[in-house]
Amino acid sequence: MKKTPLIYHRVYDIPLPDKHRFPGSKYSVLMKILESEGLIKSFLKYTPKPATAAQLSIVHDQNYLQAIQSGTLSKQHQTKIGLPWNEILRKRSFVAANGTLLAAQLALQTGIACHAAGGTHHAHSDFGAGFCIFNDLAYASRALIELKLAKKVLIFDCDVHQGDGTARILAKDKNIFTCSIHCAENYPTKKAKSDLDIPVPRGSGDEQYLALLIQCLSIIDRTNFIPDLVIYDAAVDVHAGDKLGLLEMTSDGIEARDRFVLSHFKKRQIPIATTMGGGYGETSEEVAYRHRIIFKVVESIF
Numbered sequence: 001m002k003k004t005p006l007i008y009h010r011v012y013d014i015p016l017p018d019k020h021r022f023p024g025s026k027y028s029v030l031m032k033i034l035e036s037e038g039l040i041k042s043f044l045k046y047t048p049k050p051a052t053a054a055q056l057s058i059v060h061d062q063n064y065l066q067a068i069q070s071g072t073l074s075k076q077h078q079t080k081i082g083l084p085w086n087e088i089l090r091k092r093s094f095v096a097a098n099g100t101l102l103a104a105q106l107a108l109q110t111g112i113a114c115h116a117a118g119g120t121h122h123a124h125s126d127f128g129a130g131f132c133i134f135n136d137l138a139y140a141s142r143a144l145i146e147l148k149l150a151k152k153v154l155i156f157d158c159d160v161h162q163g164d165g166t167a168r169i170l171a172k173d174k175n176i177f178t179c180s181i182h183c184a185e186n187y188p189t190k191k192a193k194s195d196l197d198i199p200v201p202r203g204s205g206d207e208q209y210l211a212l213l214i215q216c217l218s219i220i221d222r223t224n225f226i227p228d229l230v231i232y233d234a235a236v237d238v239h240a241g242d243k244l245g246l247l248e249m250t251s252d253g254i255e256a257r258d259r260f261v262l263s264h265f266k267k268r269q270i271p272i273a274t275t276m277g278g279g280y281g282e283t284s285e286e287v288a289y290r291h292r293i294i295f296k297v298v299e300s301i302f
């Protein structure tokens with residue numbers, strides 16, 4: 001049986017005070033769910049190595065990298081990120097960036113690979129925001145092109161929040177197409193300009209969302225942009241039960257979305273690297289259970 005690469009590192013969990021909005025243990029809880037359900041048997045685990053500051057400098061400002069590396073980020077910048085600073089957060093940020101790059105490299109070889117983290121799309125070149133420190137999506141796509149592993153990359157971002165950092169970092173990269181499908185009324189209030197933005201009205205359910213998704217994929221089809229790889233942000237904060245979402249999708253709707261996206265690119269023989277993106281609930285368990293959907297869909301399609 002062909003196994004799908006699954007990229008994970010035990011440093012991914014973020015230590016947070018009780019009642020913090022970010023479900024810090026969702027990464028290890030997800031692994032436990034995949035193991036207890038037996039889904040893990042369809043995957044082969046890979047452990048990424050931390051990216052160096054020099055590697056990340058292809059998308060991030062030197063002073064920002066230096067501040068993260070030395071733990072000297074200003075209080076104001078820390079507040080914008082929204083996560084309390086600690087050594088594990090520093091370490092996991094460097095590892096997770098390379099996790100998405102590793103997923104992308106493996107997907108080019110096998111057709112599909114899944115990163116059990118990533119999708120930190122609010123990180124800008126010189127500052128972090130919205131629980132995002134480094135922009136793994138921008139970093140992985142630019143690195144692939146610099147390494148001459150791909151000529152064109154599509155970032156397909158289905159997080160409920162706009163991928164503003166990705167859009168701004170890659171605004172001038174003609175070989176990377178940024179697409180964001182997000183709730184128009186949600187964070188960030190000041191939107192960036194992706195190559196393709198599909199705003200979804202607040203309160204949309206499965207039917208309305210999936211109709212817009214289909215429209216979005218057909219718009220991309222009609223461009224001349226044929227990517228060598230798709231990096232898919234399969235975030236679950238579109239769920240009706242999400243605390244930061246403002247949409248009304250069901251778990252079945254998210255499963256249909258993931259199935260639609262993966263089948264669409266598989267049919268065109270375009271490799272896909274998946275990332276997890278956002279998801280916010282009362283507990284890490286609740287959110288991890290929603291993140292499990294993309295792994296279930298991958299298992300059934302590939």
Ligand SMILES: [Zn+2]
Pocket residue numbers: 159160161235237277278279
């Ligand atoms: Zn989000």
